[in-house]
Amino acid sequence: MAGTGYTALRQFSFTTRPHLAVDDATGEPIGLDDLDIRAGWMLDLISGAEAELISRLWQPVTFDVLATGRDSHGRALPKHGHVAAARLGWTPHYPDGVYAPSRVTRVVTAQAMATLRTLTYRDNAIAALSARFDPETGRLSAPSCAAEYVPPGFARGVRRQLIARTRRIDDPDSGAAQSTRLRITDVQAPPRTSAMARLSAADRQLAHLTVTDAVLTLTVTLPTAPAPGGRAQWRRVRVIAAIPPHLHGRPIAEWHLPTLHLDHRGLLLRCAATEAVPAADLTAGTVAVGVDWSPSTLGAAAITADGPQGLMSDYRGWTYDDRGLGTKLARLQSEGQRLHRKAARLRRLAATAPPEVRAQLEAKIAVLDGHRTAVGAKRGKINRELAFHFGRQVTDYATAAGATVIAVEDLTTLETRGHGRANNNRAAQSARRKAVDALTHTAAGVGVTVVSVPARGSSALCPGCDEPLTRPGGYHSAWCGQCKVGGNRDHVAGVNLAKRALLGRGQVVRKRGGNPQIRVVEHAPVRRCRDKMCPTPSRPRHRRVRRSGPAATPRVGVNQTKIVPAPQASVWDTVQPATPQGVTGSREVHPSPTPATSVVGSTRSM
Known part of the structure; x- marks a missing residue:
C-alpha cells in the first residue's frame, strides 16, 4: 500500500500466560500455584512501597519540581523515572526487616514517577481553573x-x-479551609495504583527475556517468603509461556520485558514487541478515507480522491455495524451508574447509622462495589472487542479503495452535545480513543497512516460549497440545495474529513507518542462523481428456502413405494420418561412423538 519500499518500526502489546516454571538454580519445576503466590508477594511489596512513596510526596512542592523539570542545582531531570527519583532523593521505604533488591526499588520509583508526572498537568490545570x-x-x-x-x-x-x-467548606464539621489558588493536593487524595511490576525499568539483574521457536522464556527474581529478610530469599525463576499464534512469522525486531499482573486466573504477562511495517508517504497519497464518529453507531466512513479534475467523491459511505454491542454497552453503563448511586446512598446512611446497622451497610456496599467492578471489567472487554473489529473493518474498506490515509476526528476538540443527557453521556463514554488506537495499529500493518483532523463543522458544512447543510429528513440526513449533493449526515462528514486530510497533507504535525495531526482547515470543492469509487460493503444474505410445487397426483393402478424418513434423533430420545402412577389423562402423560412425514407433508403442502 505504501509504494515507497521503506519500512518503519512500531510497537504493539499482547498478553500471555505461563504454562511452566522452573527454578533457575536447581532446574526443578515449580507449580503454577506456587508461582502465583511468589509473584503475589513481589507485587504486594512493590504496590505497598509505591503507595507509601506517593503518599509521602503528595505535596505541592513535588509538583512544582516536576513542572519546572529541574533539580536543586538547576539541571534538567532525566527522562527515566528511577534516575530522576534517585537524583531528587525520592526513595521508597519498606517495612522493618524486609529486604528488597535495588532493581525492585527501580521498579517502584519508575512507576511512582510516571504517576506523579502524569498528575502534574492536572495540578497546573486545577491551579489555573481555581x-x-x-x-x-x-x-x-x-x-x-x-x-x-x-x-x-x-x-x-x-x-x-x-x-x-x-460544599465541604460550607459544612462546619468538614474542617476544610478556603483558598484562592488551589492545588491538586487540596482537591483530591493520593491516587490508588494497581498491583503490577513493570520489569522494563530494571536490568538483567532482575529480569531478562529470550524468545526461541515461538516460546517466550522470562527469567525473573522472585521472593521465597512474604517478607524476605535477605538476598538469599530472592531466587531466579524461569517462566515459560507460549507466544500467541497470530504473532508467528511476523517480522519482530525486538521483544521487550513484560509487565507482571495477577488476576483471578493467575499470573498474566503483558508483553510488548517492536516490528517492521510498511512506511506510507502522506504527501504522495491521492485517496483518503474519512471516519466520522456517530452517536448511533461507533463510526461511518467515506472516500475522497484527488485527481486531475480536483477533489471528487461519490458520496456513498459505509456505516459500521456494531452487531448490537453498542446497545449492550449502554445497558452495562446504566447498570454501573445505578450501582454507584446505590452504593453512595448507603455510604451516606452508614455515616450516621448505629454500629450494628453500619456493619450491615458496609457489607452491602462491598457487594455493590464488587458488582460494579465486574460490570466495568465486562465493559472493558466489550470495548476492546468492538475497537479491534471496527479497526479491521475500516482498514479493509480503505485497502479495497486503494487509500493510503485514514482521517479521524481529533478527539481533543470533539464534544458531544445537543442530543440530550442520556445520549451525550453514552457517546462521551464510547470507546473512541481505544478505537483510534486499534485502527492505527491495524492500518499500520498494511501501510496506511491514520491522521487526526479538526472535527468542527465536518457534518454541518457542505463539502462542495462550504455552506451550512439542511436537514430535510431529520438529524441523520443532509442536503445542499446549491450543489445538489447530500445523503447520510455521517457519510457527508466522512467526505469533509477526507478532504481536510488531502488538502493539509503538506502541513502534518508529528508528535511523539501520538498520531500525525493536521491542524489547519482548508476548503476546495468536492465534485460528485458518478463513477463507483468505494468498495461494495458485504451484506449478510438471507438463506434461500427452496419451495417445491405441489406433489404430483399418483397414477391409478400403480403401487408406489413410499420411503418414510425416520424421526430426527435428539439427545432427549435417550431418556425414557417414567409415567407417574395413578395419573390418567394428565399433562404429565407424554404423547407419542409426531411422525416426521406429517411435518414434511404439511410444509410441502403449504
Whole structure:
C-alpha cells in the first residue's frame, strides 16, 4: 500500500500466560500455584512501597519540581523515572526487616514517577481553573490568555471537584479551609495504583527475556517468603509461556520485558514487541478515507480522491455495524451508574447509622462495589472487542479503495452535545480513543497512516460549497440545495474529513507518542462523481428456502413405494420418561412423538 519500499518500526502489546516454571538454580519445576503466590508477594511489596512513596510526596512542592523539570542545582531531570527519583532523593521505604533488591526499588520509583508526572498537568490545570472559579455561582470565567486554556471536557471535571470542595467548606464539621489558588493536593487524595511490576525499568539483574521457536522464556527474581529478610530469599525463576499464534512469522525486531499482573486466573504477562511495517508517504497519497464518529453507531466512513479534475467523491459511505454491542454497552453503563448511586446512598446512611446497622451497610456496599467492578471489567472487554473489529473493518474498506490515509476526528476538540443527557453521556463514554488506537495499529500493518483532523463543522458544512447543510429528513440526513449533493449526515462528514486530510497533507504535525495531526482547515470543492469509487460493503444474505410445487397426483393402478424418513434423533430420545402412577389423562402423560412425514407433508403442502 505504501509504494515507497521503506519500512518503519512500531510497537504493539499482547498478553500471555505461563504454562511452566522452573527454578533457575536447581532446574526443578515449580507449580503454577506456587508461582502465583511468589509473584503475589513481589507485587504486594512493590504496590505497598509505591503507595507509601506517593503518599509521602503528595505535596505541592513535588509538583512544582516536576513542572519546572529541574533539580536543586538547576539541571534538567532525566527522562527515566528511577534516575530522576534517585537524583531528587525520592526513595521508597519498606517495612522493618524486609529486604528488597535495588532493581525492585527501580521498579517502584519508575512507576511512582510516571504517576506523579502524569498528575502534574492536572495540578497546573486545577491551579489555573481555581483562580477563575466563582464559589457563589459555581461557574468558571473565560480565560484571559492562551496559557490559561484548558480543554472543555477536562475543565468540566475540575469544576465538579471545585464545587464538591465548596460544599465541604460550607459544612462546619468538614474542617476544610478556603483558598484562592488551589492545588491538586487540596482537591483530591493520593491516587490508588494497581498491583503490577513493570520489569522494563530494571536490568538483567532482575529480569531478562529470550524468545526461541515461538516460546517466550522470562527469567525473573522472585521472593521465597512474604517478607524476605535477605538476598538469599530472592531466587531466579524461569517462566515459560507460549507466544500467541497470530504473532508467528511476523517480522519482530525486538521483544521487550513484560509487565507482571495477577488476576483471578493467575499470573498474566503483558508483553510488548517492536516490528517492521510498511512506511506510507502522506504527501504522495491521492485517496483518503474519512471516519466520522456517530452517536448511533461507533463510526461511518467515506472516500475522497484527488485527481486531475480536483477533489471528487461519490458520496456513498459505509456505516459500521456494531452487531448490537453498542446497545449492550449502554445497558452495562446504566447498570454501573445505578450501582454507584446505590452504593453512595448507603455510604451516606452508614455515616450516621448505629454500629450494628453500619456493619450491615458496609457489607452491602462491598457487594455493590464488587458488582460494579465486574460490570466495568465486562465493559472493558466489550470495548476492546468492538475497537479491534471496527479497526479491521475500516482498514479493509480503505485497502479495497486503494487509500493510503485514514482521517479521524481529533478527539481533543470533539464534544458531544445537543442530543440530550442520556445520549451525550453514552457517546462521551464510547470507546473512541481505544478505537483510534486499534485502527492505527491495524492500518499500520498494511501501510496506511491514520491522521487526526479538526472535527468542527465536518457534518454541518457542505463539502462542495462550504455552506451550512439542511436537514430535510431529520438529524441523520443532509442536503445542499446549491450543489445538489447530500445523503447520510455521517457519510457527508466522512467526505469533509477526507478532504481536510488531502488538502493539509503538506502541513502534518508529528508528535511523539501520538498520531500525525493536521491542524489547519482548508476548503476546495468536492465534485460528485458518478463513477463507483468505494468498495461494495458485504451484506449478510438471507438463506434461500427452496419451495417445491405441489406433489404430483399418483397414477391409478400403480403401487408406489413410499420411503418414510425416520424421526430426527435428539439427545432427549435417550431418556425414557417414567409415567407417574395413578395419573390418567394428565399433562404429565407424554404423547407419542409426531411422525416426521406429517411435518414434511404439511410444509410441502403449504
